[in-house]
Amino acid sequence: MSNRVCELLDIEHPILQGGMTWVSDASLAAAVSNGGGLGIIGAGAMPADLLRQEIAAARKLTSRPFGVNLIMINPEFEQQMEVVLAEAPPVVTLGAVKSTAVIPGMKARGIKVLPVVAAVAIARRAEQQGADAIIAEGSESGGHIGETTTMVLTPLVARSVSIPVIAAGGIADGAGVVAAFALGAEGVQLGTRFVVAEECTVHPDVKEKFLKAGDRATAVTARCIGYPVRAIKNRLAGVYDEWERKYLAGQCSAMDVENLGLGKLREAMRDGDTKEGSMMAGQSVALVEKAQPAAAIIAELVSEAESLAAELPSRLSLRR
Numbered sequence: 001m002s003n004r005v006c007e008l009l010d011i012e013h014p015i016l017q018g019g020m021t022w023v024s025d026a027s028l029a030a031a032v033s034n035g036g037g038l039g040i041i042g043a044g045a046m047p048a049d050l051l052r053q054e055i056a057a058a059r060k061l062t063s064r065p066f067g068v069n070l071i072m073i074n075p076e077f078e079q080q081m082e083v084v085l086a087e088a089p090p091v092v093t094l095g096a097v098k099s100t101a102v103i104p105g106m107k108a109r110g111i112k113v114l115p116v117v118a119a120v121a122i123a124r125r126a127e128q129q130g131a132d133a134i135i136a137e138g139s140e141s142g143g144h145i146g147e148t149t150t151m152v153l154t155p156l157v158a159r160s161v162s163i164p165v166i167a168a169g170g171i172a173d174g175a176g177v178v179a180a181f182a183l184g185a186e187g188v189q190l191g192t193r194f195v196v197a198e199e200c201t202v203h204p205d206v207k208e209k210f211l212k213a214g215d216r217a218t219a220v221t222a223r224c225i226g227y228p229v230r231a232i233k234n235r236l237a238g239v240y241d242e243w244e245r246k247y248l249a250g251q252c253s254a255m256d257v258e259n260l261g262l263g264k265l266r267e268a269m270r271d272g273d274t275k276e277g278s279m280m281a282g283q284s285v286a287l288v289e290k291a292q293p294a295a296a297i298i299a300e301l302v303s304e305a306e307s308l309a310a311e312l313p314s315r316l317s318l319r320r
Helices: 004-009 026-034 048-061 077-087 103-108 120-128 150-160 174-182 192-196 204-212 235-248 254-259 264-269 283-287 294-316
Strands: 015-017 039-042 066-071 091-095 112-117 134-137 165-168 187-190 218-221 229-232
Touching: 015 026, 015 039, 015 294, 026 039, 026 048, 026 066, 026 294, 039 048, 048 066, 048 077, 066 077, 066 112, 077 103, 103 112, 112 120, 120 134, 120 150, 134 150, 150 165, 150 174, 174 187, 174 294, 187 192, 192 204, 192 283, 192 294, 218 235, 235 254
Parallel strands: 015 187, 039 066, 066 091, 091 112, 112 134, 134 165, 165 187
Antiparallel strands: 218 229
């Protein structure tokens, strides 16, 4: 499955693991990289010292390239950037892109920069600033989401830039990989499926929720304040519903609604609070059926994709 993404990132398979806050630490990132994909440390709101430790740990666990995901709206972003520029991990993916002006500085340190975008305009600006590839993330994904689905966003972005496009959102099996490539992507990014990887250190109760999730398991909250987040339904989602009604009635502020989520992701992913915590997950959680080592997940994705791609000509043949 060698292509421009593999060549750019020096990986065996064009499969990236999403950088998930309180989920993807050095152990998971290294396991994905050792399995032939690109593992990514989710920096989230990590203090700078902790991020430095995670980068050092990843370097001890793998000799393969790995990445760090930075979220530009996090309060720790400036301090995290200082760590990234000093440590120069092979790859950085940028979430919640407020400005593409940070890209040249990282490029100057030899870092491959992959912005995560939900709109064509941001993809174009990122390419102009020197981005190496674009991760087009559709609204099926977990966590903070945009409005456009992967099915539509991927071809729109692929037609708008000349650099490689990596599709994200709603992909959890080989069929999703093939579909992404058919839409114009040259790689895929998966988050939700890697949550149940054996090397992932999230709480076992959360993994159990992922494995039991059905097709209506997730809900989008905080859409009314322009800050939509997709997560598995639980009591917290119900609280959001109540406060969003208050917001629409003018009985509370947008900040009141936003503050409902403070600390809730950690409470779920690290402490195992599956009732009141935030279990961010994509719609593809319904396709996640078993826990596996990260390398086995990658191997299965590749095998399924290759088999399906070989079958497609016969499926597309028309009777005459």
